[in-house]
Amino acid sequence: MTDPIKHLHERLSVLARNLWWTWHPEVISIFTDLDPQIWREVDHNPIAFLSQIAPEEIEERASDLVLHSRINYAFRRLNEYLDKKKTWGNIHCGSLRSRPVVYFSAEFGLHESLPIYSGGLGILAGDHLKSASDLGIPLIGIGLLYDQGYFIQRMNGEGWQEEAYTDLDVAMLPLSPVKDLNGDPLIIRIDARSGFLLSRVWEVQIGRIRLMLLDSNIEGNTADDRRLTSRLYGGDDRLRIRQELLLGIGGARILQALNIIPGVFHLNEGHSAFAILEEVRRVMEYDQISFHRARRRVSLYTVFTTHTPVAAGHDRFSAELMEDNLGLMREQLGLTHDEFMALGRVNPGDTTEPFCMTVLALKNSCRANGVSAIHGGVSRLMWHSLWPERPEGEVPIGHITNGVHALSWLAPPMNQLYETRLGQDWSTRMGHADIWERIVDIDDGELWETHQSLKMRLIRFVRRRLQLQAERLEHDKKRKQFDRILDPDILTIGCARRFATYKRGDLILSHPERLAKLIGDPHRPIQIIFAGKAHPRDDAGKQLLQRIVHYSLDPAYRGRIVFVEDYDYNVGRHLVQGVDVWLNNPRRPLEACGTSGQKVVLNGGLNLSVLDGWWNEAYDGMNGFAIGHGGMHNDESIQFQRDAEFLYETLEKEVIPIYYDKGVDGTPHHWVRMMKQGIQSLGWRFNADRMVKDYARRFYLPAASAVSMQMP
Numbered sequence: 001m002t003d004p005i006k007h008l009h010e011r012l013s014v015l016a017r018n019l020w021w022t023w024h025p026e027v028i029s030i031f032t033d034l035d036p037q038i039w040r041e042v043d044h045n046p047i048a049f050l051s052q053i054a055p056e057e058i059e060e061r062a063s064d065l066v067l068h069s070r071i072n073y074a075f076r077r078l079n080e081y082l083d084k085k086k087t088w089g090n091i092h093c094g095s096l097r098s099r100p101v102v103y104f105s106a107e108f109g110l111h112e113s114l115p116i117y118s119g120g121l122g123i124l125a126g127d128h129l130k131s132a133s134d135l136g137i138p139l140i141g142i143g144l145l146y147d148q149g150y151f152i153q154r155m156n157g158e159g160w161q162e163e164a165y166t167d168l169d170v171a172m173l174p175l176s177p178v179k180d181l182n183g184d185p186l187i188i189r190i191d192a193r194s195g196f197l198l199s200r201v202w203e204v205q206i207g208r209i210r211l212m213l214l215d216s217n218i219e220g221n222t223a224d225d226r227r228l229t230s231r232l233y234g235g236d237d238r239l240r241i242r243q244e245l246l247l248g249i250g251g252a253r254i255l256q257a258l259n260i261i262p263g264v265f266h267l268n269e270g271h272s273a274f275a276i277l278e279e280v281r282r283v284m285e286y287d288q289i290s291f292h293r294a295r296r297r298v299s300l301y302t303v304f305t306t307h308t309p310v311a312a313g314h315d316r317f318s319a320e321l322m323e324d325n326l327g328l329m330r331e332q333l334g335l336t337h338d339e340f341m342a343l344g345r346v347n348p349g350d351t352t353e354p355f356c357m358t359v360l361a362l363k364n365s366c367r368a369n370g371v372s373a374i375h376g377g378v379s380r381l382m383w384h385s386l387w388p389e390r391p392e393g394e395v396p397i398g399h400i401t402n403g404v405h406a407l408s409w410l411a412p413p414m415n416q417l418y419e420t421r422l423g424q425d426w427s428t429r430m431g432h433a434d435i436w437e438r439i440v441d442i443d444d445g446e447l448w449e450t451h452q453s454l455k456m457r458l459i460r461f462v463r464r465r466l467q468l469q470a471e472r473l474e475h476d477k478k479r480k481q482f483d484r485i486l487d488p489d490i491l492t493i494g495c496a497r498r499f500a501t502y503k504r505g506d507l508i509l510s511h512p513e514r515l516a517k518l519i520g521d522p523h524r525p526i527q528i529i530f531a532g533k534a535h536p537r538d539d540a541g542k543q544l545l546q547r548i549v550h551y552s553l554d555p556a557y558r559g560r561i562v563f564v565e566d567y568d569y570n571v572g573r574h575l576v577q578g579v580d581v582w583l584n585n586p587r588r589p590l591e592a593c594g595t596s597g598q599k600v601v602l603n604g605g606l607n608l609s610v611l612d613g614w615w616n617e618a619y620d621g622m623n624g625f626a627i628g629h630g631g632m633h634n635d636e637s638i639q640f641q642r643d644a645e646f647l648y649e650t651l652e653k654e655v656i657p658i659y660y661d662k663g664v665d666g667t668p669h670h671w672v673r674m675m676k677q678g679i680q681s682l683g684w685r686f687n688a689d690r691m692v693k694d695y696a697r698r699f700y701l702p703a704a705s706a707v708s709m710q711m712p
């Protein structure tokens with residue numbers, strides 16, 4: 001006879017170990033209802049949650065709260081999802097079943113409980129995997145397991161960012177060791193002149209998708225190499241090249257060890273480009289062909305996505321580092337030192353030029369893309385010198401505009417509203433524009449009340465976080481009066497991002513007196529919530545952050561400017577679900593895409609943005625607000641002044657008047673019409689399902705066909 005206590009605990013454990021739960025609020029609500037306090041204390045980690053409560057106590061609470069049917073329903077839904085045969089991928093991507101897409105990325109942002117991401121690149125990669133799972137596209141993810149993750153941000157008493165790191169407890173993560181074909185734990189070995197490198201491999205299940213993560217913190221490695229996978233984007237060039245050696249070459253060797261033949265190599269940024277070299281070496285050895293023939297063959301099924309429009313963002317390594325770490329690989333490929341270095345040089349004959357990972361990827365991929373229309377153009381201009389014989393417009397770098405995984409970022413009340421108005425299966429058809437036409441039928445008051453409830457939820461969240469920050473700094477809690485910080489009836493602007501200087505997070509602070517007037521207006525005030533991190537070595541970014549923190553502490557702004565420290569997936573989720581307006585004002589054209597604003601749209605918020613990245617494609621004059629007209633002055637300081645003036649003019653003449661133009665029922669009907677226009681015109685276009693389908697149709701299927709042809 002089945003033990004009911006053990007049975008219940010096993011079902012919850014199965015749900016906890018597949019990150020499918022992260023985009024299914026009905027599962028999250030089960031853990032929240034069992035014990036909301038413990039759920040918060042373990043940072044929304046269901047495995048840690050189950051370790052804190054005895055199975056007998058879980059059974060007792062589940063009985064008291066009548067949760068058994070909900071748990072069984074969630075368990076049944078997960079299994080139906082995993083077993084479903086009629087998926088978009090099965091219908092359209094049959095050729096990938098035996099030769100899957102292998103998606104390499106240095107970071108994956110899947111949920112705050114698995115902190116192996118730093119920002120937009122990782123969040124995009126996580127959304128890509130989730131949508132591939134929903135669509136049923138055969139895909140395997142390859143990344144690194146950072147046992148200290150990205151840094152925890154703490155602002156000191158002077159408002160200066162300080163970084164702290166904590167070790168992840170692998171036992172409390174949804175990880176299982178990958179076994180080799182003999183059933184033993186898989187160990188990957190990479191030989192280099194500077195010493196061999198070992199790695200074990202962990203697996204995370206994301207719906208139908210396997211994500212395999214390399215971990216160098218094992219016996220047999222030197223102390224330095226054990227720390228390779230400690231931190232994301234830390235250390236010097238030697239650490240970085242060995243991280244990328246592990247990601248690219250180590251990732252490709254996982255496939256060999258498991259006898260997985262790739263149909264497509266998709267490199268998400270240049271960090272993993274060494275995978276190309278390992279795949280070429282494998283093909284040379286297996287088919288006994290020359291380097292040039294193998295290189296040509298591998299390029300046919302290699303896809304490369306670049307995200308970085310800033311020259312400094314592309315990794316470059318010296319000839320000495322390359323020889324120390326890839327000299328043995330060079331010899332296996334049968335190349336001289338100069339021939340090998342030429343693979344990563346814009347000018348092959350320039351012996352002083354370092355090796356660039358992006359150049360390696362671009363030279364050896366048959367398909368390359370930026371992540372928005374503007375970014376595609378910027379990338380063609382940036383890398384035109386690789387194809388000097390071609391006009392700039394014919395440089396072989398296209399674009400696929402990013403999208404976001406809707407169910408990961410959509411607030412449950414908005415999802416319920418969509419299910420009621422668009423149909424229970426709306427999320428499986430979100431790429432069809434006609435589905436979204438029904439948005440106009442939603443009652444203005446109903447949509448506005450839903451948004452206001454989410455805004456109040458955001459404000460309560462921010463107040464709790466500010467109180468914790470104050471307690472850590474031993475500020476007087478009574479003096480702070482946290483229940484008076486932020487007002488749900490005031491126009492609320494969200495501004496959260498990585499604080500690099502080109503993103504200009506302080507643009508709205510450029511006219512302090514004008515800002516004070518807007519914030520202190522007795523009839524139509526505004527309030528601003530800031531969040532974000534600067535890179536640990538970016539002092540200019542830290543100074544920008546410090547300026548914002550000083551504004552937030554200035555009594556003149558009466559709690560209407562706040563800074564929430566330690567921006568992560570959870571903070572981002574609350575912000576995009578609750579703000580009225582999302583502010584994004586990078587220096588054009590340096591925003592590759594900027595997907596945060598897409599998450600805001602799905603939740604009914606409006607964008608106030610420079611016409612860059614995705615917003616340049618999305619803005620139609622009725623679905624949000626534009627800062628300026630898309631101009632780019634040659635002098636950055638003049639452009640800053642112009643954009644600041646455009647920002648204030650748009651706030652004063654458009655955003656604020658429309659928001660506060662409320663009917664007798666208290667609903668701002670013009671504003672709500674813009675909310676509906678935003679959802680209707682953008683929801684079907686800027687979601688990750690559309691993005692992944694674009695990759696499948698335009699890149700994956702043609703690339704996989706090239707593999708099957710086995711061209712000589």
